Amino acid sequence: MKTFQSVILMLVIIALVAIPLRVVADDESPWGEILNPDGSIRWDLLSDLGTVSESADWMDITLPGGIVLDLDATYHRYQTPSGNILVLPSPATLFFMAMHPVESGLADANSMLGNGAAILAMLIGPSLNSEQLAQLATMGYTDPQAFFQAVIDGQENIWSIVNFTYLFDILRMSFNSGFLVNALLLYLNGLEDCVNIPGGCAGLVADCSDGNCVPESQICPAPSISQAPAALTILKVAPENPLVVGQDPEKRGADIQVSVSIPPVIFTWYKQVQDPPTCEPVDSGNGEGCPGPGSLYDNSWDLSMEDNPFYEVVEGEIHCIEHVEILPEPITEVQANAQLSPESRYWILNDLASKYYEAYIHQPGFDLLPGMAPINASCAGNGICTADAFVPNVPFADPGAFDLRMWVYTAGTVFNWNSVAIPITQPRVLFTQDALQVYVTLVTLLPVGAP
Amino acid sequence: MNEIMVPKKWVVAVLVIIGLGAGLLWGVPKVLGRSQANVSAPPTQTPAEEAQTGQDDNAAQKAAIVGAHAFYTVDYQKGQQAWLDQLCSVSTQTGCIVYQKVIGPNLWSGFEQAETATTVKVTVQEKVDEQISDTRGNAPMQVWRLQIELSDPWPMQNEPQTIFSALALVIQEQGEWKFERFLTEEELSVFSSAGGQP
Numbered sequence: 001m002k003t004f005q006s007v008i009l010m011l012v013i014i015a016l017v018a019i020p021l022r023v024v025a026d027d028e029s030p031w032g033e034i035l036n037p038d039g040s041i042r043w044d045l046l047s048d049l050g051t052v053s054e055s056a057d058w059m060d061i062t063l064p065g066g067i068v069l070d071l072d073a074t075y076h077r078y079q080t081p082s083g084n085i086l087v088l089p090s091p092a093t094l095f096f097m098a099m100h101p102v103e104s105g106l107a108d109a110n111s112m113l114g115n116g117a118a119i120l121a122m123l124i125g126p127s128l129n130s131e132q133l134a135q136l137a138t139m140g141y142t143d144p145q146a147f148f149q150a151v152i153d154g155q156e157n158i159w160s161i162v163n164f165t166y167l168f169d170i171l172r173m174s175f176n177s178g179f180l181v182n183a184l185l186l187y188l189n190g191l192e193d194c195v196n197i198p199g200g201c202a203g204l205v206a207d208c209s210d211g212n213c214v215p216e217s218q219i220c221p222a223p224s225i226s227q228a229p230a231a232l233t234i235l236k237v238a239p240e241n242p243l244v245v246g247q248d249p250e251k252r253g254a255d256i257q258v259s260v261s262i263p264p265v266i267f268t269w270y271k272q273v274q275d276p277p278t279c280e281p282v283d284s285g286n287g288e289g290c291p292g293p294g295s296l297y298d299n300s301w302d303l304s305m306e307d308n309p310f311y312e313v314v315e316g317e318i319h320c321i322e323h324v325e326i327l328p329e330p331i332t333e334v335q336a337n338a339q340l341s342p343e344s345r346y347w348i349l350n351d352l353a354s355k356y357y358e359a360y361i362h363q364p365g366f367d368l369l370p371g372m373a374p375i376n377a378s379c380a381g382n383g384i385c386t387a388d389a390f391v392p393n394v395p396f397a398d399p400g401a402f403d404l405r406m407w408v409y410t411a412g413t414v415f416n417w418n419s420v421a422i423p424i425t426q427p428r429v430l431f432t433q434d435a436l437q438v439y440v441t442l443v444t445l446l447p448v449g450a451p
Numbered sequence: 452m453n454e455i456m457v458p459k460k461w462v463v464a465v466l467v468i469i470g471l472g473a474g475l476l477w478g479v480p481k482v483l484g485r486s487q488a489n490v491s492a493p494p495t496q497t498p499a500e501e502a503q504t505g506q507d508d509n510a511a512q513k514a515a516i517v518g519a520h521a522f523y524t525v526d527y528q529k530g531q532q533a534w535l536d537q538l539c540s541v542s543t544q545t546g547c548i549v550y551q552k553v554i555g556p557n558l559w560s561g562f563e564q565a566e567t568a569t570t571v572k573v574t575v576q577e578k579v580d581e582q583i584s585d586t587r588g589n590a591p592m593q594v595w596r597l598q599i600e601l602s603d604p605w606p607m608q609n610e611p612q613t614i615f616s617a618l619a620l621v622i623q624e625q626g627e628w629k630f631e632r633f634l635t636e637e638e639l640s641v642f643s644s645a646g647g648q649p
Binding site for chain 1: 554584594601604612634
């Protein structure tokens with residue numbers, strides 16, 4: 001019975017996710033510029049706006065003693081070629097957004113998952129067991145999604161169905177898994193209404209509605225921008241197995257290499273150009289002649305054509321001349337650090353401390369950049385901007401996994417047109433992370449002669 | 452051989468009683484929302500089982516006390532890291548991660564700004580619930596009601612108060628009871644009235 005109910009539940013969830021996918025892959029839908037026909041995401045067409053966090057009063061934890069902690073909502077955002085904004089909330093953010101769809105702005109999204117109830121079903125549904133489903137039935141809900149809708153409507157309490165441990169589990173998931181593609185939220189016309197989208201206006205591509213852009217014509221195509229994804233790496237390069245410096249007579253530590261490569265923004269715009277007029281004969285004799293001077297015309301002209309009804313002025317053709325600008329996106333700052341992972345910290349304080357009395361954490365974090373090495377940043381003639389740094393001999397003193405994280409700040413891009421600096425893309429923050437393992441030698445005593 | 456005559460009415464009555472009894476045995480837990488699988492303690496225990504339960508309760512109670520003690524003992528001068536290290540040494544792995552990533556950073560700026568240093572006296576009031584966590588490998592978990600007596604109020608409280616009640620969730624992790632987090636009264640009441648899910 002439990003298996004059967006689980007299968008039914010999975011089918012419901014798969015249907016919730018799959019049916020909208022088919023709809024959104026339609027070319028007529030705004031999702032057409034984001035999704036391939038098979039439902040995969042067209043990352044190459046999206047401008048990565050980076051990660052943004054903001055305080056959210058709809059996302060809180062209550063502690064005894066009248067303490068309410070407002071958590072930060074965290075999103076990774078992308079901009080589509082047409083100016084729509086794609087938002088990927090962290091798992092915890094998505095959970096609270098689903099619980100508070102209006103306050104969080106979820107209700108304003110053209111979400112592929114439809115609504116908050118579907119998102120809660122997706123997040124919580126797989127963890128519901130047969131007893132919980134039976135419990136829902138006793139509460140009058142044969143469809144879990146109906147229960148989740150009642151939660152959103154304020155008629156039921158989410159904690160009546162999720163585990164005591166769910167809140168911390170999903171908070172932990174937000175950090176351990178990065179940004180799982182749990183849900184893609186699409187905000188149409190995100191540029192024009194950026195104040196009201198999750199994450200606000202920071203880092204969005206410039207809004208040209210105020211006229212501070214290259215003029216557009218009704219005949220020529222609209223300007224467009226594209227940019228290949230940036231490449232960011234932060235990794236340990238040596239030695240192969242770093243040893244905690246306390247056990248290493250040479251105090252070798254580990255070497256960290258960071259590198260950044262940001263391709264230029266390709267800004268394509270069209271200038272409307274009209275050929276000079278020509279003076280053409282009119283067989284009917286109904287023309288108005290071609291007034292001088294002859295330099296006005298693109299063909300031959302003489303005085304007899306003036307006021308001559310057998311000639312008339314024909315306007316020149318209109319052409320659209322394509323201009324492709326390669327705009328470098330300069331790197332303004334690089335920050336990097338290494339932090340002992342929470343799991344390793346826990347291991348030292350519990351497992352290791354139980355075997356080695358008073359094992360403690362020596363230095364759980366290192367601010368690598370700026371500070372521990374110079375950063376070389378520049379933009380080449382091909383528009384590619386790079387930055388790199390080599391941080392030698394970082395003295396890791398604690399065993400375990402260190403999270404290596406890097407933030408890259410850019411200046412955005414600017415196009416100088418008619419002596420006016422026009423912002424094309426806004427400054428943004430890019431992020432990447434990796435991990436580094438630091439080893440320790442542990443001594444185990446064995447009884448002599450033991451088999 | 453003597454033949455015993457049993458009236459049909461009696462047969463029907465016995466069957467009805469059996470049916471009602473079975474229905475009650477099966478149906479009452481459903482009506483209460485607590486299935487047999489969720490009843491954490493059998494109705495009768497052997498002396499050995501009772502002793503084990505007592506040991507578990509003692510260990511769980513201790514985990515709740517040390518968890519609350521670590522959480523509410525703050526010294527801004529020793530820094531966030533010292534507070535987290537102490538808390539992580541008595542908390543579950545998930546709890547430790549969330550305290551490091553979410554709770555600590557949110558609380559600590561307020562402590563530093565207000566130069567907070569508090570000690571705490573933790574008193575156990577009662578065990579209010581026990582369940583099995585099927586998302587943590589069917590680990591036992593218990594909820595204990597504690598009384599917290601802070602030496603000074605915390606700066607981020609809505610209203611300054613030093614004596615208040617707290618519900619501590621503790622979970623057995625690798626055979627050892629650890630502190631996970633504090634529950635709200637609302638969470639507890641909903642869980643308990645729903646039959647202690649999961």
